[in-house]
Structures are given as C-alpha cells and as structure tokens.
Amino acid sequence: MKTTKKAVLGGLAMLGTAALLAGCGSAPTESGASGGGEAASDYLPCMVSDFGGFDDRSFNQLGKEGLDAAAKELGVETIEVESKAETDYASNLQNLVDQGCKTIVTVGFALAPAALESAQANPDLEYVSIDDPVDQDFDGTTDADNIKPLIFDTSQAAFLAGYLSAGVSKTGVVGTFGGQDFPTVTVFMDGFAQGVDYYNEQNGASVKVVGWNRDTKSGSFTGGFEANDVARQTAQGLIDQNVDVLLPVGGPIYQSAAAAIRDSGREIALIGVDADVYQTDPDVADLLLTSVRKGIDVATREAITEAGEGNFDNTPFVGTLENEGVGIAPFHDWADRVPAELSSKLDEIKASIISGDITVESYLAG
Structure with a gap:
C-alpha cells in the first residue's frame, strides 16, 4: 500500500482524475446517432477520452453517453477517439480539428494542456472540458474563451456517503483509497471522512476512517487508475484493518477492491464513484451500498x-447537490439493511448542505 502526502493545493487545485499510461491512440471512429430525425445542420460534436477508454464504466463512459444522447436529440453524427497515452492527446485533438469537428469534448485533467493549446490555435471552435477548468495559471478563470468546463463538487455527495457508511458499519471502521493524489480524487475521500466525522459528532460515536487523514491531507493511493494487483493489495491493506465499508476512488480500481472483498469472505460494502456502478457493472452489484455520482x-x-x-x-458548470450535478445512488440490494431512520437523516443532511446550514469543505467551495 502506497501512502503519499497531498500536493500543495495551489498547484493542483483544479486538476482532475486521469493517468498517463504507455500506449498509442486509437483511430477516431464515427458513430451515427440512432433516431433523432434528419440533421438540422452540419454540426459535428466530437470527444477525446483519457486512458480509460469509453468502456471504463466510469466517467469516460458517462461522457460518451452524454455525447450520444445529445447527438440523438440533435440528429447529428459524432466522432470519438480513445487515448492510450499522454503523447496521444495533441495528435488526437488535431485529428478531430482536421475532420471538421465543431465542438470537442475532452475527458479529464490530463487533457487540459493539450485542450488549451488546441483551443487557442482554433478560436472559432468550441471545447468542453470534463473534470478540469483549464486554468493553467490558477487565477480562477478558464484560460480560453472557447472552453466550457464541467466540474463537480463531489465532496457534498461523499459527505452523505460517509455519514451513511458510519451508520451501517458494524466494526466501527470504514476506509477509502484513491488512484492518485489529485484534488478530484481526494475531494471524494475528504468529503467521505467529513461525513463520518459528522456522524460521530451527531451520534456520540467513534467510527474510524482509514486510508485518509483529514489533518495531514494524506492517504492511501495506488499510483494509477488501473484495476491491478497494486489496487487489490491497497484494498487488502484496508480490509486487514477491519473495515466493513470501502470507498475506492479512481475509475476501475473498484474492481480490484471488489475482488479483495470477495476473497475476504466477510460482509464488506463497496461504494462506487462517478456512475451508479450498480447499473454500469452488474458483476459487483451485490456488494454496493451506494455510489457517489457525478452527473x-x-x-x-x-x-x-x-x-x-x-x-x-x-x-463553467459546477455540479452540486442543489443542481443535482452530484448525488448518491439508490441503495439497491442494500436497501433492507439501511434503517429507515438513517435514510431519512440523509435527506435532512442533504437539505442542510443545500441551505448552507452544514458546510462541507472542498477545494471547489467558493
């Protein structure tokens, strides 16, 4: 299990979750919009994924689903390209520019520098940045007028998941770990820990969080966003500390956590991130307490x-509980194990966060 110190927030405050892995970019593929009628114009929206690809059952997949839904509504075609390494980003973006794309969506922080360069070189085109505001000089504004950022304050939803986890825990120990020490990863982990702290405060309890320390802003990280043995060992290290609720943050690393949970033979609840993982990955559905969703x-x-x-x-679009840009998924198979009083309390807490009566700390909090 690798533990790292969180980087200075000023330098990383607006970075997103993605990893830079070796490989090569896939050739762009064009997909027709099913239904939607006759195209009203020659509008061509396009998308570049990060390393995870569009079948990651997480934020790349969600981005593509949103693109596909818009294309269907508009009655237009789309072009998507998957990236396998950092070196693919600029060439993939230029490929889409050359094919006449009008709006280009980039997924994840790692694409931000290439997206900015492309946007500045093509001021007549439109860009949408998922999970990064493209604010390279950290002055609080997007660095090009033709880029729209889509970012999400998941600390609010993770707070609810933390309170829920503390409420259902029987061992009194819950855990979390991440892929890499980026703010859009740690925002989940810290929000989760804040929710546990609030549960303890409100209920005179002492549920412990392992894998993230709010005081030192440090925690357990795998060093990447792959479902691999490192991720499994990291999950196992937390399971060995008697956790019975586990929140892995970082795309497919939850799959390694699920494998470690099954090997343990214990009843350990899994919490998904980004999508409602119960729906996107039925293989782990029986383990899921909930998911911390980004819209x-x-x-x-x-x-x-x-x-x-x-x-x-x-x-910029900033997803919050108030605008339903973030939230927690239904309890699904865990529904009969979540007391009605606890579920009602979560509704109250959500309302209090929205009203401002409960403050959730976040690098996105204004």
Missing part, C-alpha cells in the same frame, strides 16, 4: 445540445 452524462448532454443549437456558453 457527467447529463452535463455533457446539455452542453452539447446547447452548442448544437447555436447557444454555446462558456460559463
């Missing part, structure tokens, strides 16, 4: 639909 699909659909109708707006 990437909805935000992407709305951004592309507006752009396709000639109403591109570069105002």
Whole structure:
C-alpha cells in the first residue's frame, strides 16, 4: 500500500482524475446517432477520452453517453477517439480539428494542456472540458474563451456517503483509497471522512476512517487508475484493518477492491464513484451500498445540445447537490439493511448542505 502526502493545493487545485499510461491512440471512429430525425445542420460534436477508454464504466463512459444522447436529440453524427497515452492527446485533438469537428469534448485533467493549446490555435471552435477548468495559471478563470468546463463538487455527495457508511458499519471502521493524489480524487475521500466525522459528532460515536487523514491531507493511493494487483493489495491493506465499508476512488480500481472483498469472505460494502456502478457493472452489484455520482452524462448532454443549437456558453458548470450535478445512488440490494431512520437523516443532511446550514469543505467551495 502506497501512502503519499497531498500536493500543495495551489498547484493542483483544479486538476482532475486521469493517468498517463504507455500506449498509442486509437483511430477516431464515427458513430451515427440512432433516431433523432434528419440533421438540422452540419454540426459535428466530437470527444477525446483519457486512458480509460469509453468502456471504463466510469466517467469516460458517462461522457460518451452524454455525447450520444445529445447527438440523438440533435440528429447529428459524432466522432470519438480513445487515448492510450499522454503523447496521444495533441495528435488526437488535431485529428478531430482536421475532420471538421465543431465542438470537442475532452475527458479529464490530463487533457487540459493539450485542450488549451488546441483551443487557442482554433478560436472559432468550441471545447468542453470534463473534470478540469483549464486554468493553467490558477487565477480562477478558464484560460480560453472557447472552453466550457464541467466540474463537480463531489465532496457534498461523499459527505452523505460517509455519514451513511458510519451508520451501517458494524466494526466501527470504514476506509477509502484513491488512484492518485489529485484534488478530484481526494475531494471524494475528504468529503467521505467529513461525513463520518459528522456522524460521530451527531451520534456520540467513534467510527474510524482509514486510508485518509483529514489533518495531514494524506492517504492511501495506488499510483494509477488501473484495476491491478497494486489496487487489490491497497484494498487488502484496508480490509486487514477491519473495515466493513470501502470507498475506492479512481475509475476501475473498484474492481480490484471488489475482488479483495470477495476473497475476504466477510460482509464488506463497496461504494462506487462517478456512475451508479450498480447499473454500469452488474458483476459487483451485490456488494454496493451506494455510489457517489457525478452527473457527467447529463452535463455533457446539455452542453452539447446547447452548442448544437447555436447557444454555446462558456460559463463553467459546477455540479452540486442543489443542481443535482452530484448525488448518491439508490441503495439497491442494500436497501433492507439501511434503517429507515438513517435514510431519512440523509435527506435532512442533504437539505442542510443545500441551505448552507452544514458546510462541507472542498477545494471547489467558493
């Protein structure tokens, strides 16, 4: 298990979750929009994934689903390209520019520098950045007027998941670990820990969080975003500390956590991130207590639909509980194990976060 110190927030405050892995970019593929009627124009929206690809059952997949939904509504074609390494980003973006894309969606922080360069070189095109505001000089504004950021304050939803986890835990120990020490990873982990702390405060309890330390802003990280043996060992290290709820943050690393949970032979609840993993990955559905969701699909659909109708707006979208840009998924198979009183309390806490009566700390909090 690798433990790292969180980097200075000023330098990383607006970075997103992605990894830079060796490989080569896939050739762009064009997909027709099913239904949607006759195209009203020659509008062509496009997307570049990060290393995870569009079948990652997480934020790349959600982004593509949003793109596809917008294309269907508009009645237009799309082009998507998967990246396998950092060196693919610039060439993939230029490929899409050369093919006449009008709006280009980039997924994840790692694409931000290449997206900025492409946007500045092509001021007549529109760009949508998922999970990064493309603020390279960290002055609080996007660095190009033709880029619309879609970012998500998942600390609010993770707070609910932390309170829930503390409420269902029987061992009094819950855990979390991440792929890499980036703010869009640690925002889940810290929000989760804040929720546990609030549970303890409200209920006179002493549920312990392992894998993240709020005081030192340090925690357990795998060093990447792959479902591999390192991720499994990291999960096992937390399981060995008697956790019975586990939140892995970083795309497919939850799959390694699920394998470690099954090997343990214990009842350990898994919490998904980004998508409702119960729906996107039925193989782990029986383990899932809930998922901390980002509305990437909805935000992407709305951004592309507006752009396709000639109403591109570069105002950043920040997903919160109030605008339903973030939230927690239903309890699904765990529903009968979550007391009704606890479920009702979560509704109250959500309302208090929205009203401002409960403050959730976050690098995105204004």
